Amino acid sequence: MNWGLEIAKAVGLAVVMFTFLAVVAAMFGVLLERKIGGWIQSRLGPKHVGPQGLLQTIADTVKLLQKEHITPRAADVVIFNTAPLIVAVAGLMDWIVIPFGPTLIVRDLNIGVLFFAAMASLTVVGILAGGFASNNKYSLLGGLRSASQMISYELPMAAAFIAVAMQAGTLSTVGIVNAQAQRGWFVLWQFPAFVIFLIAATAEVNRVPFDLPEAESELVAGYFSEYTGMRFALFQLGEYAEMFGMAAMATTLFLGGWLGPLLPPVIWFLLKMYLIVFFLMWMRWTYPRLRLDHLLNLSWKLLLPAGLIWILITGFVITFF
């Protein structure tokens, strides 16, 4: 095959996709979060910058860019500087397998869902490295807590993926959406897997009610206490991109991806993805934060056995019906 063309195509698509994400996920997502938080709490969100506060994120980005870049004195400089890169890159790489339409996907890997889970699990290394390299005991504690939370919740997420892949018969994301076109959306057939996936996805991106590692009131922002300016922005970009990625994967696996009657497929996909993002943000402003041992108990003692039993039930139903 023509290697030069393939590489050029892959790089071009990746650049387009990541720029689109950097604009949409980080900027619009932060604004959406503050506006929705405001409406839920009976107040208006940001209103001054631009019409209805729409240019707020641009103002925030300019502010972050012109902050001073501080490195703690005894910190390990190489690790301190590469940790936010690992988190941002792993959060963005997830988007290679998300299908916006029947052919609108960067690369339809035939291990799509496994690739998504693998990139989500690379984020943990970046968080641990960032927590350690800051040479600050609160950062270290926040990093260790966050890493233990994220690896505990990978298992129920993988169990939800396995149940969906068993019913669809393929690991490819396009194949899973096509299987839903024939049989009906998996949110009906696999509702427990949907619930397990949403809870595990919220914990994977460290959002409330699972955001003890970055709790502002307890751990002084946890593993990114020592990061300022652009590095902080990179961490936030990685987390928001991963949150949107989890929402996109939930629509692909459970809500039928791009399927829908009248509008073009991309509009349906974006509508469903923003529905799940709105649900995640709604959960943020409604629930209190779980304590660490409650959080880990929820994963190991409730979600993982539920996921395994659901896989067993799915296997039975597929074999005998």
Place this chain on the structure above:
Amino acid sequence: MGELAAFIILSAITLVSAVVVVTSGNIVRSALSLVPTFLGVTGFYILLQAEFVAGIQVLIYAGAITVLILFVIMLTEGGTGLRVPQINEQVPMSILASAALALLLISVFIRAPWPTAKEALPQYTASGIGEALLTNLVLVFEVTSLVLLVALMGAIIIARREH
């Protein structure tokens, strides 16, 4: 040609990171440099058309085993970041032994007439592996899950704090 370029780049990444792993004086840096090594090995699996093994390699090695190693480093004395000497007095002998083994292995590998097959791999190895694991190699599957269970229980019991 593209495959050769990819092979050279991946082997450069893998071998340089492996050298950092084995010779760095700071143990956290050597643990973090395991990640590019494992990602390089993932690249090799993709070049060898074993995409399911590549996905599992990233998920388990780069995602879980590296995190486990970093946890244990931070919970034992490496977490203080002190610069203690990390190498013992066996360095010259071990360089000699590894170099001798490398020479032996490489000379055997280059000279042996390997029987290359003409068939190609099936296109979707993920489903092929699944079928093989549940039909021909089901005993391997069951025994591996038993080993995982035993290792899980053993690790939890060994690492418990005595009350």
Place this chain on the structure above:
Amino acid sequence: MQVGLTHYLVLSALLFCLGLYAMLSRRNAVAILMGIELMLNAANINLVAFNKYVAPTALNGQVFALVVITLAACEAGVGLALVMAAYRNLETVHVDEINIMKW
């Protein structure tokens, strides 16, 4: 020139010997375990390369590599648990200081 079987075998031999050097010459027990992981990865590359070039019809090589990855995870887990228990009792992780049998 094409990438053949010998390229992968030479690479895995080099990776194996780097892991062997780590295992023989490092003091920290966790560093020895990292060397063992490198050696297991080298063996896995060999298995998958042989599967593609010598015996492609049955996927035995890749299944064997998957089993080796699983067992490496188990062994890393148990080994690191042992290192932590040893640190708790003997207060050191440097293997050249753990040289008396009776505590």
